[in-house]
Amino acid sequence: MHEFKLALVINPYAGIGGAVALKGSDGAAVRAEALARGAELKAGQRVRTALAYLAPFQERIRFLTAAGDMGAAVLDELGFQYDVVYQPTQTQTEAEDTQAAVRAIAESHPDLLIFAGGDGTARDVVKGLGGQEIPAIGIPAGVKIHSAVYAVSPSAAGKVLYALLNGELTTLRAADVMDLDEDAYRSGKVKAKRFGELQVPGELEYMQAVKIGGRESDDLVLADIAADVIEGMESDALYLMGSGSTVAFIMEELGLENTLLGVDVICNEKVIATDVTGRQLEALVLEARKNGQDVYMVTTLIGGQGHIFGRGNQQFTPTVLRTVGREHLILVATKAKLQALQGRPLRVDTGEPELDDEWAGFIAVVSGYHDRTMVAVEEA
Template sequence: MTQQRKKFRLGIIVNPLAGIGGAVALKGSDGSETAQLALSKGAVPLANERIKVALHECLELLQDVDVYTVSGGMGSDLCQSLNIDHHVVYDTQGDITTAKDTETAARVLSELDMDLILFAGGDGTARNICASVSEGATVLGVPAGCKIHSGVYAITPKAAGRIVKMMISGELLSLHEADVMDIDEVLFRQGIVKAKRFGELKIPAELRYVQNVKMGGKESDELVLQDIAAHVIEEMEEETLYVMGSGSTVEFLMEELGCDNTLLGVDVVLDHQVIASDVTSSELIELTSGKKVKLVITLIGGQGHIFGRGNQQLSPDFIKNIGRENIIVVATKTKLKALNGRPLIADTGDAELDKALSGPIEVVTGYHDMVVYPIGYEEL
């Protein structure tokens, strides 16, 4: 008697409100009150769109997969939109989902012995998953939050889909334990990063597609940062708006300018003076429309993201408006070397824009010192 082959069992959990606070400068989405505030400010939920990108990478294979998920915006709506046959194993209560919904869904799915639980969210969602799944459960995160410090996420939604495709196809993948990290959002909104480890989760270890835990803290070599700041300040043009991204490298540059800085937000400088602080995506579009604009950004240490991690205020529309030629990337060579040859990553949420941004770009690494480093796309 021939034994029937066991179908791959995929669990799907979406935190539909993940990342909703980013575009409106709330620096997080934890808690129903924050989510409600973000919605009242006009924020648009994007987590379902992010995981949809992932599932498109393996959509054909899903026809022969047993898919288990949650009702409504936590999974069922997504599956219906993609014509994926699925089983709903948990029904949420109310329109605004909570951490408790995520935790319950994760517990139910892990008890059903999934081959993989795919979830979309940020570090808060990863904490909920970590607190609820049974020991030994294999999970993978699709990045959709404001804060992505944890090592359980793929580097982009598309990368997550490719890992799922490899697993369903039976390709050999190592499994390893990755740290679940999160920061205090109250302190985060005050410009203080205080990260804490909350546990670990087992993930498929395809190193091209899974991000490292974020490296925190300021660069140790202050002289290098002074050189970078001196170069950028010397090159600043009059009557040009300089949009200053988040991160400690840009913070140092702002200190050298003598300007107050929003470490975890986006500020706008004109003629060496701050004219707008901690702007939202819509405010940024309105403020810069029709103006001469340059954007100063750095990369996340250990990960390589220049867009899509903690700077959702820099929307695809804004980036398109200013053009690739007006993007100034600053980083120490130490940060670039730590990438071990991996490309920079633009994860804007707009695939065509990510592709347009790809290719070699100059990175300011010192005073009149620059290197050419690639922004990846196809290889991700």
């Protein structure tokens, strides 16, 4: 059974200024004043409320987190397995600690980042990620919650997490991270500014399986998927176009010949190799990487079975998969195709159990134009 790799970062001082009328918690001086007024640290308790929903999956989860009140203390209390990847150098943690913890965590590419705090914390998460698109869920613990990256309550966040690990389909969307000018706010002025965005579940108040109102129009949905993939294609990068009708539609939109049950290679919207074997693909990929060329795999899943590797596309050998990397997989499928799995996970069956396990976890599937659906992947 696959072990999900989740990440947790807590801003222990989030919300500390609220109950003592300081209208925020940003800055060491404000936190010191809040503590002097008798404020209590409550972020940890809000995280406990959310993570309690994960109890049924406890044996399948391993967390990446920061030491002490930034995560490890709560996880230890709840009995979760975890690895500490960041150690703050001071007792009263600062914004740079959140940023550093997120940077350290991002290096291990977790399936999902859970963080607790307010708008300032969300800003620090964006900065720490540095542009990496790791799905995230915010547990509200701050005074100011204007960003659209938080659940409406810790319990709602817990329900989101439960649904994810329970295999329910979840649409991802880009949500704005906003923050107020606290000095202006204390003077009665509301000045909000956008600082970036995070990929979050589409319905944070309660995550549910994707509902399709009637049948999807296959051609329209496939055209949307194709438009998304083509828009994101990089100049001079290699794209390994897998088998299947969904990928074939992308090739058709590019105006290129396609091997329906094989793998073709394109670069700068031109075909450079057709119906390649596994060994040919390995040679192309290794040469590209040697020359500093980026490589991406565009694949779909076997309808009704959910296999993304190991069924009908064995040209993607273990060597190819290891060389290209999971982060360069572009997985495409309509929501109707995903929903037909009826909650079953996607499968990887490369013939190497260790590699299968490395590729397991959550993955964002391109299911429309700028539309992603989060689905679990498990080893076969």
